[in-house]
Structures are given as C-alpha cells and as structure tokens.
Amino acid sequence: MPTNAPLSGLYRPSLSLLTDLYQLTMAYGYWRKGMQDREAVFHLYFRKPPFAGGYAVCAGLAYAVDWLEQLRFGEEDLAYLGALRGRKGNALFDPAFLDYLRDLRFTCDVDAIAEGTVVFANEPLIRVRGPLLQAQLIETALLTLVNFQTLIATKAARIREAVGPNDQILEFGLRRAQGFDGGLSATRAAYLGGADGTSNVLAGQQFGIPVRGTHAHSWVMAFEDEEEAFDAYADAFPDDSVFLVDTYDTLEGVRNAIRVAQRLRATGHELGGIRLDSGDLTYLSREARRLLDEAGFPQVRIVASNDLDEQLVTALKLEGARIDTWGIGTKLVTAYDQPALGGVYKLAALQRADGSGWDYTVKISEQLAKTSIPGILQVRRYLGANGKPVADMLYNTAEELPADLTIVDPMDPTRRRPVKSEQYRELLEPVFRQGKLVADLPTLQESRERVHQELASFDPSIRRFLNPHVYPVGLEAGLNSFRTQLILEKRAVRPA
Numbered sequence: 077m078p079t080n081a082p083l084s085g086l087y088r089p090s091l092s093l094l095t096d097l098y099q100l101t102m103a104y105g106y107w108r109k110g111m112q113d114r115e116a117v118f119h120l121y122f123r124k125p126p127f128a129g130g131y132a133v134c135a136g137l138a139y140a141v142d143w144l145e146q147l148r149f150g151e152e153d154l155a156y157l158g159a160l161r162g163r164k165g166n167a168l169f170d171p172a173f174l175d176y177l178r179d180l181r182f183t184c185d186v187d188a189i190a191e192g193t194v195v196f197a198n199e200p201l202i203r204v205r206g207p208l209l210q211a212q213l214i215e216t217a218l219l220t221l222v223n224f225q226t227l228i229a230t231k232a233a234r235i236r237e238a239v240g241p242n243d244q245i246l247e248f249g250l251r252r253a254q255g256f257d258g259g260l261s262a263t264r265a266a267y268l269g270g271a272d273g274t275s276n277v278l279a280g281q282q283f284g285i286p287v288r289g290t291h292a293h294s295w296v297m298a299f300e301d302e303e304e305a306f307d308a309y310a311d312a313f314p315d316d317s318v319f320l321v322d323t324y325d326t327l328e329g330v331r332n333a334i335r336v337a338q339r340l341r342a343t344g345h346e347l348g349g350i351r352l353d354s355g356d357l358t359y360l361s362r363e364a365r366r367l368l369d370e371a372g373f374p375q376v377r378i379v380a381s382n383d384l385d386e387q388l389v390t391a392l393k394l395e396g397a398r399i400d401t402w403g404i405g406t407k408l409v410t411a412y413d414q415p416a417l418g419g420v421y422k423l424a425a426l427q428r429a430d431g432s433g434w435d436y437t438v439k440i441s442e443q444l445a446k447t448s449i450p451g452i453l454q455v456r457r458y459l460g461a462n463g464k465p466v467a468d469m470l471y472n473t474a475e476e477l478p479a480d481l482t483i484v485d486p487m488d489p490t491r492r493r494p495v496k497s498e499q500y501r502e503l504l505e506p507v508f509r510q511g512k513l514v515a516d517l518p519t520l521q522e523s524r525e526r527v528h529q530e531l532a533s534f535d536p537s538i539r540r541f542l543n544p545h546v547y548p549v550g551l552e553a554g555l556n557s558f559r560t561q562l563i564l565e566k567r568a569v570r571p572a
C-alpha cells in the first residue's frame with residue numbers, strides 16, 4: 077500500500093533532529109529572550125529556475141507535511157541535546173529549555189503550493205506563519221525536503237519534454253543516486269515529474285510506483301552464449317522479457333533476441349523488448365527496428381540507456397532514433413548538470429514586541445536578485461481568456477489591494493504592466509492551521525497528473541531548453557514600492 081507518511085514510515089522513532097544545530101541554538105536564544113512566541117512569517121522560495129530553464133515543478137510537500145506532523149522531541153532526542161557540550165565543556169542547553177522542547181507542539185499556519193504545480197523564481201512555495209521559535213526551527217527540514225524533490229521533478233519534466241508524450245521513461249538511477257534517501261526521494265520526484273516507472277523496488281513498495289526493468293550484462297555473461305541467456309530469461313518470464321542485446325555485439329544480440337522471440341511466439345508468448353546500452357544509439361536503434369520489423373516483430377519495444385538526459389534524448393530524436401522506452405538513471409536522479417536547487421527560507425514579517433502590528437523584514441544584498449521580499453505573501457496566477465496563465469503577481473495579504481492592479485518586475489522596476497484579467501488562481505493554499513493538518517493532500521498519482529496538465533497549460537516557449545521565455549512574475553506595485561522603501565531604510569543606517 078502506498079503510504080501517506082513517506083518519510084516517517086521509513087525512519088522511526090523521530091526525525092525532529094533532522095535540522096542544523098543553529099536552528100536549535102537560535103531557538104534557545106529566542107526562548108531565553110522571551111521571544112519564542114512573537115508571531116513571524118517566513119517564505120520558502122528559489123531565486124532561479126534550475127538547469128537554466130524557464131520553470132520548476134514544485135515537489136516534496138508530502139514529505140514536509142509528514143515531517144511537520146511528527147515534529148515532537150522525544151526522550152532520545154532530548155537526551156542527545158542535553159549531552160551536547162560547548163567549547164568549555166558546559167552543557168549547550170539549559171535543562172529547562174529541554175523541558176520546553178519536550179512540551180513543544182507545532183502550532184504554525186502553513187500555506188503551500190500543491191506538488192506538481194509549475195512555479196517560478198521568487199514565488200513562495202511554502203509560507204509559514206506562527207511563533208518565531210517554531211517557524212525558524214523548521215527551516216532546514218523544509219529546505220532539504222523541498223529543494224531536492226523540486227529539482228528532480230523539474231529534471232524529469234524536462235526529460236518528458238524531450239521524450240514527448242508517447243514514449244515511456246523508466247527511471248534507473250538508484251545505484252548512482254546520492255545515497256539511500258537520495259535514491260528513494262529522487263525516484264518519487266522523478267515519477268511525479270514525468271517518469272512512467274522505476275527499477276527501484278523500495279520506491280515501488282513505498283509509493284505505488286510501477287516497477288519495471290530488463291536484465292544486466294552479467295546475466296548474459298553467466299551463460300555459455302547470449303542466445304542461451306535469452307532463452308533462460310524467457311523461460312522464467314515468457315511474457316515479461318526485455319533482453320539487453322549489447323554485451324558482445326549489438327546487432328548480433330538483436331538477431332539472437334529475434335530467434336528467442338520466434339521460439340516464444342511458437343509457445344504463445346511475445347517478447348516485450350530489447351535494450352541498447354552502448355554505441356551509436358541512433359544507428360543501432362534504427363537497425364534493430366529494421367531487423368525486428370522484417371522478422372515480424374513490430375511490437376517489440378526498443379529500450380535505450382547509457383548516460384541519457386534531456387539534451388541527448390533531443391539529439392537522438394532529431395537524428396531519427398527509433399527508441400520508444402528511455403531508461404534514464406544517473407543524470408536524472410543526481411540532477412547531474414545542476415546538483416542542487418538554491419531554495420531559501422527567509423523571514424518576511426515579525427509582530428512588534430508590543431503586539432501593535434507587523435514589522436516587515438528584508439535581507440538586503442548587493443545583488444537585487446538576492447534581496448528578499450517582505451510581507452505575508454500570496455501568489456496569484458492570472459489566466460487569459462483561453463484559461464492559460466499569463467502572469468503571476470506576488471502581493472502582501474496584510475494590505476488591501478488597489479482596484480487597478482499593476483505588476484512590477486522585481487529585477488527592473490521600470491518594467492511594469494497593468495493586470496487586466498479578472499480570472500486568477502491563488503497558488504498558496506492552507507495546509508496547517510494552528511498546527512493541525514487541514515489539507516486533503518493529493519495522491520502522488522494526482523500530483524503527477526497535475527504536472528502534465530500544468531505544463532500543457534503554459535506557452536511552450538517557457539518549456540524550451542535554449543533561452544526559454546521568461547514568464548512574467550511581478551510584485552504588486554504597492555508591494556514593490558514598499559520593498560524599495562524598506563531597502564533604502566536599511567541601507568541608510570549604514571555609514572557612508
């Protein structure tokens with residue numbers, strides 16, 4: 077049975093220490109200062125889509141929800157924290173703080189963009205509002221869970237773009253993945269983003285992802301000759317055989333596969349496919365297709381693998397390769413060309429100590445792109461007359477919106493456009509209210525379908541690999557002016 081607890085179903089008893097030490101030292105500091113319950117707002121967002129692409133596919137929220145639901149410091153966690161020592165051998169944390177952690181219950185409001193949604197730079201994927209100590213404490217786990225899966229789901233969506241709607245994508249990456257969970261969560265995200273199946277059996281069991289596969293070169297090497305190896309495999313799996321044909325000589329391998337396919341047919345079975353794993357995949361797939369068709373096996377699929385990614389798939393397609401199943405491992409599950417998404421988690425608003433309202437906060441940087449956006453933000457996606465997205469607007473939900481809306485490019489305030497459309501969708505949806513899960517989370521299958529629908533709804537120009545069109549994401553003009561003013565104020569306090 078696929079699980080709704082993708083993370084805690086695997087790791088027990090507690091994952092509350094899945095964090096950086098500084099979250100706990102800050103928590104201790106806030107507690108000592110009596111600041112722990114000041115209401116705060118944080119946003120999790122990235123500043124640039126990965127792979128020099130035009131978008132990202134949001135993923136990892138189910139893990140984040142699972143982690144937040146289990147957030148509770150157990151006795152083992154507290155004993156470990158109690159034993160931590162500072163440089164002079166002193167206990168790092170006061171025992172009274174550990175008692176505080178023992179009783180701590182998650183009480184924040186969390187709003188998030190659904191997994192599988194197409195998202196862009198600067199858009200909060202998750203907004204957390206609640207007691208400062210708690211909202212800060214969860215930063216690292218949210219980032220580790222969302223950054224990686226968003227990265228891999230995006231990679232898979234790009235591979236799907238290259239492969240097209242009809243061919244199959246099988247994810248084969250476990251052996252080259254970034255460790256145990258790297259392998260498992262990459263498989264989940266790859267499936268969400270567009271893969272059709274995986275060789276990863278644990279992921280199949282955990283998430284209900286179809287498991288598929290062929291066999292290794294060692295299978296062929298374990299027999300006297302290749303044909304005997306294919307025969308033996310066909311005996312074991314008469315209706316589920318895909319033969320790896322390149323161990324010695326690929327086209328000889330295809331001829332051996334055909335002979336075994338003929339014997340299978342004589343006993344009422346059909347060969348499923350052959351796999352190519354080296355050499356010129358265009359030439360070999362075309363030749364293999366010709367041989368198979370001439371022998372009366374047009375339905376036998378041709379699987380290809382060997383360090384493939386979206387660029388190679390595009391090239392092979394352009395060259396006229398006759399591949400209909402793409403086995404993609406290393407470059408998918410490690411996001412080889414960009415191994416990390418730089419998602420960040422920034423404080424955007426803090427209640428004043430006297431409770432008289434919000435103080436908005438910005439982290440300023442030499443680069444405008446790295447300067448954060450203050451407010452309690454929502455992302456509004458405007459749709460054109462044809463129902464297709466035309467622009468996204470970030471706005472501060474704590475301020476009233478003017479009747480005439482204008483969005484401003486946060487990177488270039490001279491670029492602004494009025495918002496004419498009446499049709500829109502608010503992307504951040506309630507997930508937790510005061511620590512209680514209020515969302516009915518979609519299944520992995522539903523999230524996967526969402527990716528497909530979302531990507532189809534955008535102009536293809538944002539999906540292309542080379543110089544993709546930049547989809548307009550702007551700040552509501554009032555928010556933009558306010559942010560500029562706040563930046564100027566923060567800069568003004570620095571001596572010239």
Ligand SMILES: Nc1ncnc2c1ncn2[C@@H]1O[C@H](COP(=O)(O)OP(=O)(O)OP(=O)(O)O)[C@@H](O)[C@H]1O
Nearest residue numbers: 353354355356357358359382383384388391392395
């Ligand atoms: N027609 C083609 N056009 C572009 N790239 C191709 C083509 N065919 C294969 N490739 C890619 O070229 C790279 C090298 O493949 P090749 O089989 O020559 O070397 P290899 O991986 O070292 O082989 P082996 O697995 O036998 O060691 C792989 O990433 C493969 O996917």
Ligand SMILES: O=P(O)(O)OC[C@H]1O[C@H](OP(=O)(O)OP(=O)(O)O)[C@H](O)[C@@H]1O
Nearest residue numbers: 248292293353381382383384404405406
């Ligand atoms: O190339 P990737 O996209 O990473 O896809 C997975 C690779 O893993 C296997 O190779 P490996 O040499 O590990 O084992 P094998 O003997 O089964 O080919 C398989 O043959 C693929 O080439």
Ligand SMILES: O=C(O)c1cccnc1
Nearest residue numbers: 248275288289290291403
């Ligand atoms: O089943 C396969 O063909 C397979 C599985 C893992 C890695 N490479 C290939």
